[in-house]
Amino acid sequence: MIDRKLAVSVDDLTVAYNYKPVLWDIDLQIPEGVLMAIVGPNGAGKSTLIKAILGIIKPIAGSIAIYNKPYKKQRKLVAYVPQKGSVDWDFPTTALDVVMMGTYGSLGWIKRPGQKEKKASLEALEKVGMLSFKNRQISQLSGGQQQRVFLARALVQDASIYFMDEPFQGVDATTEIAIINILKELRKAGKTVIVVHHDLQTVPEYFDWVTFLNVKKIATGPVKDIFNDDNLTKTYGINYKVAVNK
């Protein structure tokens, strides 16, 4: 444990919208190679935490390090899967096109994707079981398929750390299993995966690391050590023993 490298290190992070603190003085160390859930009630700042780490939201205070260096220098090591609802799926483009966007970061400005990028994108689509939908207009995909396309777009980035904002939201059981299997594969390959998660019952089954968040950080660590009634009560304010440990 102790000699594990730190993938993400957050120090004294504070974020506020219009004077109301959303995240308060967060210190968070995420070791390399974990599959971590961020849990907490609505409005706890889970998505905000990810967005602040990724620089989408400007924090009031605090610093972020990815493998001990500022995030700006480590962008290529990080991939992001936003909430499915954050984009307009009626946008005129195809599933393959969306996945190709995952290659734009390494291409940089102006340069167009070529055969190499297309091949990588097709492979990513295959990994999420969406190859036969590659030319499908994205508005004609189901919710679960859209989520898989987003996942494929992150996979194509071939990053070391994956941030995912509620990837299981509104997907059916088949897609959920498909996605979690891919996440477990990523962990097996030594990647770090950080997931905003809502379903407490599946936490012990899916994840090996967990962070409890409710504006402040309540606890963080291995699921088997800290996923207990005490922390759940502290985070959610009510007794969750019935719901989870039954």
Added chain:
Amino acid sequence: MSLSEYFELLFTDYTLRTITLGTAVLGAICGMLGSFAVLRKQSLLGDAISHAALPGIAIAFLITGTKDANVLLLGALVSGLIGTFWIRGMTTKTHLKSDTALGLVLSLFFGFGMLLLTFIQKQPNANQAGLDKYLFGQAATLVEKDVQLMVIVTGVCLFVLLLFWKEFKMLLFDADYTMTLGFNTKFIDILITFFIVLAIVLGLQTVGVVLMSAMLLAPAAAARQWTNSLGIMVFLAAIFGAFSGVLGTAISASQNNLSTGPVIVLVAAVFVLVSFIFSPGRGLLFRELRFRRNRRDLQLKKTLQFMYGIAKTHENISHPHAIRILNNFQGFTKTSLRALEEKEWIELDKQLWSMTDKGFDAAQDLYNQQANND
């Protein structure tokens, strides 16, 4: 002058050619950039910008005293950009939503512009008349120099569009993600917005402050109906815009010089209307037709399946049955029975029906298909 005379004159008459070329180029650039505005859900931004440009025209005139189009348009550009940055500032720095910010800037700038225009008209200066043409536009005032400017701006715009195509597309679809990949989204955003403002300002002389946003939106809205590819959409919008320009000019010139701007906008609106109804994928007409065909097919198949269930219990599948036994089943009508007969799936004989071999095979296929789908 009739329409055909107009198109003959087009090749000989210098003024007519200049105006037509100008409106065509204007339609094309507005269509291209309008696609981006529509997809960013900033349709009203164009309206706000064009109205915000009015005080710039008046101030440029007050300062320089000339009515040179380029000087006045430079003023329009500056005040249009100021309006745009106010809108951006209001939405990012206050609680106001973008529709409120757009409405505020639109009416504030337009009101100020009108105030200045009436002030200018009261001035004892013979030179003051004609500024109000920027309200509704006057294509007839286009000269070769104006058209050259339009062509140059359109060329630059096209170049930038092709150069940053990938970045524009990604920003339009998913701005947050674009940011995490390390792109400067603010720069891309400002670049798009700047060109939209530029296109609007270019159109003020021809179409005018009030109707300019339609030039931007109508071709893009029409183009979206025909395609699911961003590239084709931008291309189609440019074509629709150019045709609106040419047709609008032709109609206005041939019909006793109707005001060109409104005619162009109306032609563009016809493109929208036709697209909404007749486009194959998203159009109302084909959607209704598809819906009806599906419903009819489903009805037929339901009846056929029911018949199949009865027929297969008999050794001779073509054994006749009374139509009455279908009664306890809702899916059949006289029309659907006749349609089944036309397909040679069943044979009708007075009050009896019997299944044909062809009908039996079709029903069996239906079952297999369903089994495969499950």
